[in-house]
Amino acid sequence: MSAQPDVYRIALPTGALALAIHDSQFALDDIMGFAARDNAKRGFLFLSKVLGKHWPVRPSMMAAIHQCLAAAVPAMQGPLVFIAMAETAIGLGQGVFEAWLRAHPGQDALFLHTSRYRVGDAGIIEFEEAHSHAPRQFLHLPPGERERALLLGAKALVLVDDEASTGNTFLNLANACRKLNPGLERVHLATITNFMGADATAALTGRFGLPVTLGAPVSGEYTFEAGPLAPSGAKAQRFDPDADRGASAGFGRYGLERPLASPEALAASLAAQVAAADKVLVLGTGEFMHPAYLLGAALERRGVDVVVQSTTRSPILTWGAVSAALSFPDNYGEGVANFLYNVSPGQYDHVFICHETAPNPALFKLAGELDARLFHFLTETHIEEVSEIPVR
Known part of the structure; x- marks a missing residue:
């Protein structure tokens, strides 16, 4: 039986x-x-x-x-x-x-x-x-x-x-x-x-x-x-076939035969700036997820207390497995709301945001809310930190 x-x-x-x-x-x-x-x-x-x-x-x-x-x-x-x-x-x-x-x-x-x-x-x-x-x-x-x-x-x-x-x-x-x-x-x-x-x-x-x-x-x-609860009806997709959203061709959309390179130099630099008891969040943005995981994994190998997560366009209620929700503009410029779940400002000692789009006000807003640092991935290993984030 x-x-x-x-x-x-x-x-x-x-x-x-x-x-x-x-x-x-x-x-x-x-x-x-x-x-x-x-x-x-x-x-x-x-x-x-x-x-x-x-x-x-x-x-x-x-x-x-x-x-x-x-x-x-x-x-x-x-x-x-x-x-x-x-x-x-x-x-x-x-x-x-x-x-x-x-x-x-x-x-x-x-x-x-x-x-x-x-x-x-x-x-x-x-x-x-x-x-x-x-x-x-x-x-x-x-x-x-x-x-x-x-x-x-x-x-x-x-x-x-x-x-x-x-x-x-x-x-x-x-x-x-x-x-x-x-x-x-x-x-x-x-x-x-x-x-x-x-x-x-x-x-x-x-x-x-x-x-x-x-x-x-x-x-x-x-x-x-x-049940009877009515959804908000907010748009989650406004596709314009002629719009350049700043998404990259180099991380999987055009095809890869090999693993992405791990950002070891960046991980070594950041790990040296993190105290032993510090908690770290590495945050991907929208579809740009795997490079954030690779950075997190490289930090974890160096003994950092780190977790990985990503922002999303999925609208989810604050209930059950979602204890906190942040809403902010879409860094791809599509004009839809983006969200971050189960993260509250001040929860982590360090937040490192990984993004493929050029720095923009949406990223500055998110970084400001989380007191985070922005890292623009031009390629797998050519990564530029956004040195000045405008104060909101």
Whole structure:
């Protein structure tokens, strides 16, 4: 007889959530919490405590999750293309790709992440994340010959997101990729949690029309009954195809065959300025997540008490796993509100903000609220500190 699942029933301000956990490699409270979205399409959030997005996480814990998901990728004929979903799972996907590369040296693979910004004049394919507050997503076609050849000649896709609940976004992206590359033979879905349920997971191959596997350390299924609380209706996406948002092509949007370089020189300099008892937050901005993790990991190796997190455009209520929320302008200039959760001014002795966009008033406002230092990543290792932050 199979073991009975662990069942959780959560009364959210936005409705009633029931979750049955069938299998987990971690204690649930260590891996996730529950939050309420300000989103008419989906009023709940499985808030990851290991992703480095809405919750502060030690880099070593993030690395363990990267290795766990990379180890679950089955042996497949290459080349492999890893694609991370914007914005929440960009850092996760890049970490999984780099962990996989370390375990499979010399094998052909490409990393890309989707984006909600156009970069340069590279072609894009568009697909939809229907339940999202910002549904339009884009995948840039690599302009480099080597990277484009890997994408168009890949035999397998590895699609990475923090959780799977319906599989619809994965299917939309896989279908878009198959139009570019009809030779794709397999898809693997890498997620921290899989809440589609056993029947829906078993049906993935039929839905996708080619063999699909899924690796997740936590699995189960959920139901949600929406309640009467009305969302604010604030816009979370105002896409202008002609606007330059300051997003970079050098960190994954145009494709990478290798790990990003760790900012060791910057880490050494900052570690020397941090006292032994100081608490440090390394903060990524929006889609710019993985370089913040790499800086955090380099600081942790030097003995610094450090956690990593990122800002987000996701509107979440202050409830449950969200104890604090800051709102501030979008540093990409799209004109939508951005947020930082579970961080309060004065909570950390040092806050280092990592950003790809040029210094701007939105970044100055955030830095002023957190008494933070700004670090502009022009490349992986060419990083300039913004020396003067205007006083608000």
